[in-house]
Amino acid sequence: MSAVATELLFHHRVHRISPKLIPKFHLISRKSPTFNLICDTTTTDRRFVGTGLCSRYYKPLKAVSSAGAAVLETSESSTITFSETFQLERVEKVEGKITIKLDKGETEECWQLIVGCSIPGKWILHWGVNYVSDVGSEWDQPPLDMRPPGSIPVKDYAIETPLESKSELAEGEAFSEVAIVFDTKSSIASINFVLKDEETGRWYQHRGRDFKVPLIEHPQIDVKAGEGDVAQLTTVLVKPEAAESKGDDIGGVRLQRGPLQSFYEEFSVVKETVNSNSISVSVKHTEEKDKCVLYIETDLPGDVVVHWGVCRDESKKWEIPVEPYPPGTIVFKNKALRTLLQRKNDGDGSGGSFTLGEGLLGFVFVLKLNENAWLNCKGSDFYIPLPRTVVPDKLSVSPLISENASESNQTSSTYTDGIISEIRSLVTDISSEKTRQTKNKKVRESILQEIEKLAAEAYSIFRSSIPTVPKIDLAEDEVLEPPVKVCSGTGSGNEIVCQGFNWESHKSGNWYIELQEKASKLSELGFTVIWLPPPTDSVSPEGYMPSDLYNLNSRYGSIDQLKVLVKKLHEVGIMVLGDAVLNHRCAQFQNQNGVWNIFGGRLNWDDRAIVADDPHFQGRGNKSSGDNFHAAPNIDHSQEFVRKDIREWMNWLREEIGYDGWRLDFVRGFWGGYVKDYMESTEPYFAVGEYWDSLSYTYGEMDHNQDAHRQRIVDWINATNGTAGAFDVTTKGILHSTLERCEYWRLSDGEGKPPGVMGWWPSRAVTFIENHDTGSTQGHWRFPSGKEMQGYAYLLTHPGTPSVFYDHIFSDYQNEISALISVRKRNTINCRSRVTIIKAERDVYAAIVDEKLIMKIGPGHYEPTTGAENWSVAVEGRDYKVWELTRK
Numbered sequence: 001m002s003a004v005a006t007e008l009l010f011h012h013r014v015h016r017i018s019p020k021l022i023p024k025f026h027l028i029s030r031k032s033p034t035f036n037l038i039c040d041t042t043t044t045d046r047r048f049v050g051t052g053l054c055s056r057y058y059k060p061l062k063a064v065s066s067a068g069a070a071v072l073e074t075s076e077s078s079t080i081t082f083s084e085t086f087q088l089e090r091v092e093k094v095e096g097k098i099t100i101k102l103d104k105g106e107t108e109e110c111w112q113l114i115v116g117c118s119i120p121g122k123w124i125l126h127w128g129v130n131y132v133s134d135v136g137s138e139w140d141q142p143p144l145d146m147r148p149p150g151s152i153p154v155k156d157y158a159i160e161t162p163l164e165s166k167s168e169l170a171e172g173e174a175f176s177e178v179a180i181v182f183d184t185k186s187s188i189a190s191i192n193f194v195l196k197d198e199e200t201g202r203w204y205q206h207r208g209r210d211f212k213v214p215l216i217e218h219p220q221i222d223v224k225a226g227e228g229d230v231a232q233l234t235t236v237l238v239k240p241e242a243a244e245s246k247g248d249d250i251g252g253v254r255l256q257r258g259p260l261q262s263f264y265e266e267f268s269v270v271k272e273t274v275n276s277n278s279i280s281v282s283v284k285h286t287e288e289k290d291k292c293v294l295y296i297e298t299d300l301p302g303d304v305v306v307h308w309g310v311c312r313d314e315s316k317k318w319e320i321p322v323e324p325y326p327p328g329t330i331v332f333k334n335k336a337l338r339t340l341l342q343r344k345n346d347g348d349g350s351g352g353s354f355t356l357g358e359g360l361l362g363f364v365f366v367l368k369l370n371e372n373a374w375l376n377c378k379g380s381d382f383y384i385p386l387p388r389t390v391v392p393d394k395l396s397v398s399p400l401i402s403e404n405a406s407e408s409n410q411t412s413s414t415y416t417d418g419i420i421s422e423i424r425s426l427v428t429d430i431s432s433e434k435t436r437q438t439k440n441k442k443v444r445e446s447i448l449q450e451i452e453k454l455a456a457e458a459y460s461i462f463r464s465s466i467p468t469v470p471k472i473d474l475a476e477d478e479v480l481e482p483p484v485k486v487c488s489g490t491g492s493g494n495e496i497v498c499q500g501f502n503w504e505s506h507k508s509g510n511w512y513i514e515l516q517e518k519a520s521k522l523s524e525l526g527f528t529v530i531w532l533p534p535p536t537d538s539v540s541p542e543g544y545m546p547s548d549l550y551n552l553n554s555r556y557g558s559i560d561q562l563k564v565l566v567k568k569l570h571e572v573g574i575m576v577l578g579d580a581v582l583n584h585r586c587a588q589f590q591n592q593n594g595v596w597n598i599f600g601g602r603l604n605w606d607d608r609a610i611v612a613d614d615p616h617f618q619g620r621g622n623k624s625s626g627d628n629f630h631a632a633p634n635i636d637h638s639q640e641f642v643r644k645d646i647r648e649w650m651n652w653l654r655e656e657i658g659y660d661g662w663r664l665d666f667v668r669g670f671w672g673g674y675v676k677d678y679m680e681s682t683e684p685y686f687a688v689g690e691y692w693d694s695l696s697y698t699y700g701e702m703d704h705n706q707d708a709h710r711q712r713i714v715d716w717i718n719a720t721n722g723t724a725g726a727f728d729v730t731t732k733g734i735l736h737s738t739l740e741r742c743e744y745w746r747l748s749d750g751e752g753k754p755p756g757v758m759g760w761w762p763s764r765a766v767t768f769i770e771n772h773d774t775g776s777t778q779g780h781w782r783f784p785s786g787k788e789m790q791g792y793a794y795l796l797t798h799p800g801t802p803s804v805f806y807d808h809i810f811s812d813y814q815n816e817i818s819a820l821i822s823v824r825k826r827n828t829i830n831c832r833s834r835v836t837i838i839k840a841e842r843d844v845y846a847a848i849v850d851e852k853l854i855m856k857i858g859p860g861h862y863e864p865t866t867g868a869e870n871w872s873v874a875v876e877g878r879d880y881k882v883w884e885l886t887r888k
Contacts, residue, residue, distance in 0.1 A: 081292070081387040082283040088300070088367075088375050089524065091272045094119055098195060098204065098267045099177070102213060102260065109184050111260060113191055113213060116163070116177030119271045123163040125178050126154070126203070126508070127193035132216065139192055139507070146182050154509055155555075160196075182215070184260060190214045194507075197271060201514045202810075204269055209777055210504075215260065274521070279367070285387045290358050292386055296341065297351035300369065304341045304350050307332065307374075308365035316383060316826070317886060318364055326352055335872050335886055338368070360386050372815075378573075379526025379818060380825050489661075489679060489723045490763050490801070491529070491575070491686040493830040496821055497766065497803035498527040498574075503776035505533060505556065505806075506541045512557035512565040518810075519565075523572035525809065526821035529686055530569060531663045534579040535562055535653075539586045542772075543579070544665060545632055547586045548601030549649050552657070559657075566658040575685055578659035582646060582678070583669035584632040593618065597633055603645050611636045625671035637674040647681040654682055661686035664724065668692060672719025679723035687724035688766045688801075691716045695733040702737040704746060706730050710757045717764045725764035728800060731756030732769055732783075735794065738845075739787040744858045747794075748840035754798065762799035763831045769795065770805040786878075789816050790857040793880035796820040797855040798847070799833040819875040823882055827852040838862075854883045 096119035105112050117123045128139035129146075139157045151161040163176035182188060191213045195204040205211065279298040286292065298304060309318035318336055329339045341350035356363065363384040367375040376382065500522075505511045511533070522530065534543030537551035552559035566576050588600035591607065597617045599605040610619025610633045621636030628634050637643060653659050661684035667675060668691050679687055691713050696703040710730040717726050734755050738746045746755065753759035758767060769791035774781040783791060788808060795802040797820070804817060829849055839846040844860030854871055856862040857880045864871040864883055871883040 079285045079287075079387075080282060081285050082281070082384060084282075085278050085280045086377060086382065088277045088279055088298075089274050089520065090277065090300070090369065090373065090375060091274055094271045094273070096269055096271065098269050099264070100211065100213065100267075101262075101264045103262045104260075105181060111182060111184055113180045113182070114177055115180075115193065115195070116175060117195060117269070118175050119269065120174040121200075121271065122198035123176055124196040124198050125161045125163060125193055126158055126196050127161065127180070127191060128158040129188045130190045130192060132187045132189045142180075142182075142188070142191075143186070146180065146188075148178055148180060158507070162198075184215070189216050195269075196508075200271070200273060201517050202272070203508065205504075206267060279382075281382070281384055283363075283384060283386060292356050294354040294356060294363055294384065294386075295351065296354070297349065298341070298367075299349040300367070300375075301349075302369065305368040306339045306341060306352065306365050307336055307368050308339065308354070308363065309336045310356065310360045310386075311362045311364055312360060314361070316362065316364060316381075321360065322357060324355055326354055333872070356386060362386055376524075376822065378524045379821055381822070489684060489687040489720075490725060490831060491661075493763065493801075493832055494825075494828070495529045495575070495686060495801050495831070496527050496796075496824070497529045497531060497577075497688075497801060498522055498809060499768075499771055499803060499805050500530045501533040501556070501772065502805075502807050503542060503772045503778050506543070506554070509555060510557055510561075511555075512561040516561075516565045516568045519568045519572050519574065522809070523574055525814070525818045526825055527574060527804070529575045529577060529661075531577040531803070532562075532565075532579060534581055534665070535559075535657070536581075539632075544581055545584075545586050546581050547588055547599075548603075549585070550602040550652075562657060570658065575660040576658065577661045577663045577686065577688075578653055578657065579663045579665060580650065580653075581665040582635065582637075583626075583666040584629045584634050586632050587617075591618065603649070605642070605645075609636055609639060609642050610634065624669070625674070626667075626669040629666055629669050634669060637670045643674065643677060647678060650678060650682045654684075660684065662688070662724070664689040666690060666692070667716065667726075672716045675720045676723050679720065684724075686801075689716065689720070689724050689726045691726045692729055695730065702733065702746075705750065706734060706755060707749070709733075710755075710760060713757050714761055714764075717761060722764060725766050725801065726757065727771075727803075728757040728765040728767045731758060731765070731767050731795075731800075732774075732781075735769060735791050736781075736784060739784045739790060742843055742859070744843060744845040744860070745840045747845045748837045752837055754835055754837075758798060758800040762833075765800035765831075766803055767795045767798070767800040768803040768805070770808065771803075772805075775805060776807060789813060789877050790880050792817055792820055793855060793857050793877070793882060794845075796824050797829060797849055797853055797882055798835060799829075799831055799849075801831050816875070816877050820882070823853070823874045823884060827884055829853065852885050856881050 096117065099114075099116040099118070101114040101116075103112060103114065104110075115125055127142075129142045131140060141153060141157060141159060147159055148161050151159050154160055161178050161180075163178045165174070165176045180191065182191075192210045193213075194210055196202070197204070277298065277300045279296065279300070282295045284293045284295070296306060310321045311317055311319060320331065320335070320337060325337060326339045329337050332338050339352060339354070341352040343350045354363070363386060364381045365384075366381055369375065500515055501511060508514060515530075515532075533554075533556055534546060535552045535554055535556070536543065536546040537548045537554060539545040539547060541555040543554055543556070552562060556562075557565075569576050585599065587596040587598055589598035590596050591598055595616075595618045597607040597610055597619065599609070607618060607620045609621060610617050611621050611624040611628065612619050613623045614628045614630065614634050616630055617633040619633065619636065622638045624634055624636070625638065635642060637646075650662075662679075662682070664675065664687065667689035672689075675689065693709060693712050695706055695709050710728075713726050713728075713730065717724065731754070734746050738744055749755040749759055751759075756767070757765040769783045769788060772778065775783065792802075792804065792808070792813070796817075802824075809817060827850070829852070833850045835847050835849055837845075837847045838854070839856070839862055841860065844856060844858035844862050846854065846856040846862045848854045853874075854864050859879050862881075870886050872886045874882045874884040876882065
């Protein structure tokens with residue numbers, strides 16, 4: 001049904017309004033005279049948004065029908081209590097193929113590489129060459145005579161060439177291609193490329209790696225019968241520079257020197273396009289029947305099914321209401337209803353109405369387009385508040401204050417309950433006889449300090465959540481005291497982190513722009529924090545060898561593009577972490593001995609800023625407080641001038657760019673106490689350090705007991721005074737052995753707790769299964785292939801702060817990851833949630849979390865036992881399953 005033909009016009013955004021200022025919100029009907037809605041504002045820090053204010057205080061006007069739209073009627077006995085339009089984005093997939101053909105040209109020396117794509121669109125070949133004499137670099141620009149018409153240089157290492165559409169194909173078919181002509185006598189060893197879709201900004205590689213066509217050394221292949229001189233190439237992902245002699249094996253492919261041979265290869269490819277639609281929801285309360293009618297209208301094409309239920313309390317748990325239901329409604333597994341919306345007469349969209357009884361708090365739903373396409377609200381269910389009482393004729397702000405105060409108290413209560421639970425656990429631990437016997441005084445004092453910090457954190461949250469109403473006689477220019485600021489480095493405890501790049505992201509030169517285009521999608525998937533790559537000018541293109549710290553023009557984009565990206569991420573509700581490389585810095589100048597240890601730029605340090613015990617760089621500072629990173633000068637953080645400059649730089653980044661927190665690189669290289677100094681100075685919303693250490697092994701097999709490993713990470717966190725968390729490398733390593741060897745008993749330590757950092761200090765554990773170092777094209781410690789979703793089922797249902805790798809988000813795993821995030825949010829699982837391990841056996845692990853979720857991973861069998869609780873499947877996949885608590 002269409003919403004009332006009205007428009008809400010706002011001329012000012014109201015913030016901290018004095019009672020002397022009375023804003024006027026003009027509610028205009030298309031055929032009615034202007035109606036002035038007066039709002040008396042007596043609260044502070046209140047931002048009124050159109051639909052929010054209109055949904056609570058709406059003076060009904062007679063609706064005016066428009067052509068082709070149904071009319072939402074109003075009367076003296078009915079009141080519209082909610083009206084909002086939600087923007088939707090749905091992904092459509094088109095399957096096609098990328099073709100690669102290497103063939104002889106007009107002469108023996110003239111050959112051509114032809115790359116094509118069968119999917120409609122504007123395709124760009126992003127390519128470069130590798131010369132025989134190149135060492136360490138696989139990308140360089142080709143000679144001018146090798147570049148096809150329309151080619152554009154990309155900095156100094158690549159070329160971009162548009163593919164041309166082939167008009168001679170049959171009607172209805174689409175195909176585009178580009179030909180690169182080269183001389184076989186040249187010194188070019190290979191052509192490397194990726195394909196870019198200009199319309200979506202997506203890059204297409206082969207299994208996460210660049211396409212690589214060798215021109216000197218190539219796989220030994222046979223010509224298939226009937227194919228003439230065109231053979232099937234087994235793989236184009238080989239590294240010819242790795243073969244030092246004739247007959248070397250690379251990746252199982254036999255390489256040899258010899259004349260080029262023609263080949264033709266096809267690769268399946270799927271193009272995803274995002275289409276924008278909307279859905280409008282409005283609620284009308286009818287006083288005579290004490291019921292409300294909810295109207296849904298959408299412009300989505302095709303059949304749209306509303307998968308819906310109701311909730312009676314703040315938990316927002318789904319229930320099936322009593323009848324009546326809309327025509328054609330069916331019951332789905334006794335836990336939800338499904339209603340097909342009715343198509344409009346003009347065929348442009350569909351709509352429906354739902355009559356709801358009293359005693360309901362909200363209407364919850366998602367949209368089902370087909371078996372594999374579902375739409376929700378930014379990673380969560382759509383939640384529509386229903387009126388509990390009739391909206392009064394006289395407008396008052398008191399109900400608004402009361403409702404928001406209740407909501408605030410509910411949120412803080414949920415979070416502080418977790419803190420209180422952790423305090424109780426620590427108190428029980430320190431007071432036990434075993435602790436007094438096995439732990440020395442220093443360890444017990446450390447536990448007491450943690451209890452004090454937790455108590456202070458809980459008290460700060462409690463104070464900041466108390467609603468305050470200012471006195472009526474405040475002067476207009478009187479400044480109110482800001483709320484108590486909580487700065488623990490762990491955010492709210494409900495964060496879900498996205499690593500927003502991989503090892504190859506810098507190659508596009510426009511990564512910030514590409515991420516900006518994906519910001520809304522990331523928000524919809526449920527991410528609340530994104531970790532961006534290092535922003536500074538760097539010797540290495542990936543950013544981890546920084547030089548001039550104040551130069552933020554990098555391979556990922558310019559400083560202006562970075563600012564725009566951060567602004568966009570903030571607009572969609574995502575906090576931003578800057579990747580700060582504090583351990584080392586590359587010098588710009590040499591000393592009298594030819595050693596690179598003199599820095600340039602705004603921070604023009606000399607060799608006093610470098611530690612003295614790294615022989616490579618002749619530093620004149622003090623000895624290092626951690627492990628040296630020998631590839632670049634290690635900074636001496638014991639020097640006051642160094643710490644002062646770093647504090648100023650990090651605060652400049654926060655103000656200039658808008659970073660909300662930090663990912664700290666290689667923190668094993670310097671004392672955690674210096675991190676404490678930087679965190680207290682910059683007051684991040686969230687911070688996490690990369691403390692990477694080797695796990696314990698015996699004769700090549702990982703030990704079950706990894707307490708020493710996680711203790712080293714916990715010691716570093718403790719040195720920071722808890723101002724930053726750390727990546728839970730222990731959990732990642734244990735998951736590797738668990739899944740590779742089918743040994744799920746490893747997921748329970750000697751005390752029956754999770755065996756990683758999350759088992760000891762969950763609020764400071766940032767859990768992950770892959771990042772740009774371990775996965776991507778580096779693959780230093782790649783997670784067991786095909787087991788990734790078991791890993792995410794574990795992380796996204798357990799305490800700690802989960803971090804999801806970019807390559808996994810934009811992959812076939814996206815829907816499964818999104819579903820797990822939705823379950824985590826729906827059940828308010830947070831960094832302090834309590835885990836009770838039910839099973840940890842050879843082939844299955846199962847646990848209950850906060851008495852709200854039960855999960856299992858592994859090929860073994862497990863199902864929750866039936867009893868007083870009723871558990872229903874929330875999400876499942878290959879060798880994993882998650883149940884959530886529902887009412888009987």
